[in-house]
Amino acid sequence: MQYVIRRLGHAVVVIFGAVSLMFVILRLVPGDPAIVYAGPSATPEQIDVVRGELGLDQPLYVQYVSFLGDLVRGDLGESLRLGGSAVSAVADRLPATGLLALSAMGLAVLLSFPLGIAAARRARTAVDYSISTFSLLGQSLPNFWLGLVAILVFSRALGLTPSSGWGTWQHLILPAIVLSLPLLGVLVRLVRAGLIEVMGEPYILTARSKGLTGRVILYRHAMKNMLIPVITVAGLQLGQLLSGTVIVEVVFAWPGVGRLLIDAISNRDFAVVQAVVMLAAFTFVMLNLIVDLLYGYLDPRVRLEAK
Amino acid sequence: MIDTTIDTATVPSRPRRGGRVAHLRLYLSAGIIAMFVLVAVLGPVFYEFDPVTTDVAARLLPPLSSVDGTSYPLGTDPLGRDLLGQIIYGARISLGVAAGTVLGGLVVGAVIGIISGYFGGRLDSFIMRLADIQLAVPPILLAILMVAVLGPGIQTLIVALAITRWVFFARVSRSSVLVARERPFVEAARVSGLSHRQIMMSHIARFTVSPLLVVATMQIGLVILAEAALSFLGLGASAQEPSWGLIIANGRGVLLEAWWISTLPGVALSLLVVSVAVFGDELRDRLQPDLRLDD
16 A cells, blocks of 8 residues: 555656646747747737736746646646637547557557567577567567558558548558557567566476476466566557557548647647647556556565565 | 477577677678768768759659659659659768767766766655656657747757657666666775766766667667657658658658659668667677666
């Protein structure tokens, strides 16, 4: 319980800090923020109204306090381009991004085990080298380029999938695969290395000397201990996955939060930009917190160490 | 029954390759990187290309075309600009941004990390908490936010990316310092009356060199990718600067009629990034086999 409270406290501090960091960056706007927020076509009167609304005529610390106050009330301002609040603009796009991110994550976790196990069992053979090469490529190839090549090959040349947009489950296939590759690459390496390490542990020898079959040892004894690092790393890599959605959504015209962010930047719709980045930071910190707690629950040693 | 025997006596948990394969990987990747550097530095001298002039008559020519005595080995883009020339200039931008960013992030991060690790205590916890906070915003998003606020362009991009990088250098140099600080000769140096500054400069700093080198190599790959991605999104290089990411974005509108514009710069980008990743991997195996880079 003490562990939970400590982690929770840490998460609160980090979110508070991240929010403050964002306040600083948004105030770095060269020139008058009111002009930027009001948009390029605003009249001087409109700019004055915006300045009053944003409290930009107040001293900086007053702005900061009211910024925090708005945040606690969930008020992140109005979208200039879309009308309505920035928060609801983001909320509308959230399901599409959630679907994409969770599909990619699920795909990566599900595929990483068979591939990692195959590589570990045939370590230093052609199978191992091809799987390792695949995981290296998955981790380092640029996803926006991979997405375009996938469109050319699978949609254009083979006609297997729709090239972009959304609506049916077929639309999800290409973006989810492209988004999952970097995470898959990381996890395959992890499962491979972890399995080889675990198989050297004394308790595996014990199990083997008890006469248990390879299958039982692998799935009952070794896998249980593999789950912990895989869950941890999958959780920690979620930030990467979130950044990846921005690019994948643009490439495949997927109507999620990432595309909203890029559209908002080109329209200089700062309230929406701010809302998206806040949401990303919040999600990321929460996920880290969940991973930490889960880790402490699965592996009691962590809780003791943290004291 | 399936065979699950894994011979743990001979297989190390890290995929360390046999001597010959490792050598090949190291030299091959180093060779490819050197080639890119050479093209970036000397390419524009030998291959005449003007990134600004457009030629509508020569638009969307496929690779291996030749018009009026001018040959276009890799074809042209929608504005009739030579693709090979753009890719050669793109290498300059890609490597230039990577070098500037990583150098900036490394210097700032290493100084902060060494000071933080050496003095420890409150200063150390404060700095490390700051690093946690910054990492709460995924680096690419932080860079996007800064570019969105400051406006696009190569210089902004370098600054924004460098700010997202210092954390990684600070963390790795700090952890090396924590180990080095406990060595007897540091105690001896302190007793013999050297100032903190002297101890850090002449006794501590060199312990951070090899881990920093490994991290820097890995970061170069990530920064090249980040630059290309941001330019692809229209948040990096301006229209007169043919960054690979920007060329790929330019080809998107005509992807189905002119496949070469988006795909070929990506081949250059992928080759470079993969080579840097392999080189970094081999470097780590040689210099810092225990270095953890996940956190």
